[in-house]
Structures are given as structure tokens and as C-alpha cells.
Amino acid sequence: MKLTFNNEYPAKIDYTEALNQLLIKELDVLLLSKWIETAEIDSLMYEIDNGLDKIEKGKVIIPDGYFYPYPYSVVQGVKKEAEIMLLKYFTSAITVNNDFIAKGIGNVSNWYQTKLEKLLKVKLINLKTEYGLEFAKTNLRILETTKNGIDIHCENAFLHQLTPAFSEWLKLKVDLENALSVFSVIQKPDKGGELFLYDLEWENFKYKLNDSTYEERHTIDGQFFSSRGIKDPERKSIELNNGDTVIFRAAQIWHAINKIEGDKDRITLGCFIALGYDKNLYYWS
Numbered sequence: 555m556k557l558t559f560n561n562e563y564p565a566k567i568d569y570t571e572a573l574n575q576l577l578i579k580e581l582d583v584l585l586l587s588k589w590i591e592t593a594e595i596d597s598l599m600y601e602i603d604n605g606l607d608k609i610e611k612g613k614v615i616i617p618d619g620y621f622y623p624y625p626y627s628v629v630q631g632v633k634k635e636a637e638i639m640l641l642k643y644f645t646s647a648i649t650v651n652n653d654f655i656a657k658g659i660g661n662v663s664n665w666y667q668t669k670l671e672k673l674l675k676v677k678l679i680n681l682k683t684e685y686g687l688e689f690a691k692t693n694l695r696i697l698e699t700t701k702n703g704i705d706i707h708c709e710n711a712f713l714h715q716l717t718p719a720f721s722e723w724l725k726l727k728v729d730l731e732n733a734l735s736v737f738s739v740i741q742k743p744d745k746g747g748e749l750f751l752y753d754l755e756w757e758n759f760k761y762k763l764n765d766s767t768y769e770e771r772h773t774i775d776g777q778f779f780s781s782r783g784i785k786d787p788e789r790k791s792i793e794l795n796n797g798d799t800v801i802f803r804a805a806q807i808w809h810a811i812n813k814i815e816g817d818k819d820r821i822t823l824g825c826f827i828a829l830g831y832d833k834n835l836y837y838w839s
């Protein structure tokens with residue numbers, strides 16, 4: 555596989571066509587430089603610095619930072635545990651979908667959706683359960699400086715950990731195994747935090763994340779792969795600046811975020827997009 559890029563914004567390309575190419579695997583990565591404007595970043599950062607620190611509920615602490623609200627990947631376990639996680643997920647989704655407001659931008663999730671719809675010239679539909687519960691529309695990822703970024707993964711490598719009824723529902727609704735990730739850099743760290751893309755897809759390397767150690771998954775040169783018989787897969791490092799946005803085939807392509815150094819945390823905002831079996835395009839986080 556060759557990693558294909560399209561890395562200009564604004565570019566003289568048809569973004570609807572680029573999205574289609576991503577969905578049919580003719581394109582792997584679309585890079586939009588400075589797609590989020592400085593004023594928009596300032597609004598978001600003001601809200602993050604002054605509001606988010608005080609939010610206790612709806613944040614999920616991970617070893618290297620925190621996510622707000624709960625990402626769908628927290629819905630794990632069975633019976634009582636699954637019920638609790640579903641309740642936590644959908645409750646924090648309501649908070650972020652309705653109450654995450656930034657001055658100048660308004661409702662952050664709606665602003666991001668509208669911006670994506672304008673760019674891609676498509677309608678994006680927020681996933682809802684059959685009982686009308688809304689999935690979280692966007693997710694903020696705060697990765698703390700001096701920590702290890704995000705481990706080597708592809709989204710398909712943790713689906714088996716989800717509560718079975720939840721993942722089965724998702725799999726019937728959308729082409730989950732080919733979902734795309736969209737994320738925008740709101741605060742670039744001083745050093746590190748690059749996106750690493752490995753030249754390896756889930757289709758050809760199906761290893762479950764919870765069968766590996768934290769250390770293996772955080773060794774960026776790919777110990778995770780070499781100890782499973784794949785010698786040094788080629789990898790691309792993408793340095794991202796404030797406002798830069800990436801749309802890529804995250805469910806399939808193994809990837810990671812490099813460790814972070816300096817004074818600043820790395821902050822991104824993102825969501826997932828997948829084609830529904832009813833031909834609509836759905837998004838969630």
C-alpha cells in the first residue's frame with residue numbers, strides 16, 4: 555500500500571470527490587492546512603482554558619491526558635457495567651452537544667459540523683439510537699505534555715472490546731470497519747505530537763489492542779509490529795500546525811500520536827465519519 559496524500563487547502567480539488575475517494579480507499583489521507591482560522595482557535599482556546607478545567611463530569615482520564623466528552627470507545631463490558639458506561643456516554647454526549655459553547659463560534663459541535671458540510675458539500679447526520687439518544691458529535695483530546703501521546707492503534711483494533719449489542723448496532727448502521735477520522739489541531743505542542751501513519755492496514759494485520767502492552771504500543775518505531783512478525787513497516791510522520799485538519803482512514807490504517815514535549819499540551823477536536831447502509835453519511839465521536 556502506498557499512502558496517498560492531498561495536502562493543500564484551499565486546493566483546486568473537489569472535496570466531495572476527495573471524501574468519496576477516502577471512502578472507497580483510493581485516498582488514504584486528506585490534509586487541510588490552517589482550515590481552522592486563528593480567530594476560531596482563539597475562541598476555542600478561551601473556552602477550553604476558562605471552562606473545561608472546571609468540568610468534572612464527562613471527562614475521561616486516560617494515562618496520557620483526557621478526552622471530553624466520553625468517546626464511544628468507553629462503551630465496554632456487559633450487563634451492569636455496560637449499562638453504566640452507556641449511561642455515562644450518552645449523558646456526556648448531551649452535555650457536549652448542547653452546552654459546549656464558545657464565544658464567536660456558538661455551539662462548538664454544530665459549528666464543526668457546518669464547517670465540514672460546507673467543505674465537503676455533503677449532509678452529515680449525527681448518529682442516534684433507535685430510542686433517539688444522540689451520540690456525541692465531537693470530542694476534544696487533551697494530550698498532556700511530557701506524556702506519551704496516543705498509542706499505536708487503528709479503530710478496528712478495539713471494536714471487539716465494545717459492548718456486543720452496541721458494536722453490533724453500529725456495524726448494522728454504518729460501515730464501521732471503514733470509518734474515517736477527522737481531527738483539527740487547536741493547540742500544537744512545542745515539540746512532538748506528530749501523526750504517525752504506518753503502511754499497514756487492519757485487513758492485513760488484525761491484532762487486538764488488549765493483547766499487547768502499553769510499552770509496545772507506545773514504541774513509535776513499531777515494536778508492536780516487529781514482535782508480531784512485521785519488520786519495520788514504513789511510516790510517515792505528519793507534523794501538524796494550529797488549524798491543520800486531517801481526514802484519514804483511521805479504522806483501517808494503523809497510526810499513533812508521538813509523545814509530547816515542551817510547555818504546551820496537544821489539543822485536538824475531532825469526530826468519525828462513516829457511510830451508512832442507508833447511503834447517508836453519519837458522524838459521531
Ligand SMILES: O=C(O)CCC(=O)C(=O)O
Nearest residue numbers: 695704735737804822824
Ligand atoms: O489526534 C487526534 O485527535 C486523534 C488521532 C487519532 O488517533 C485518531 O483519529 O484515531
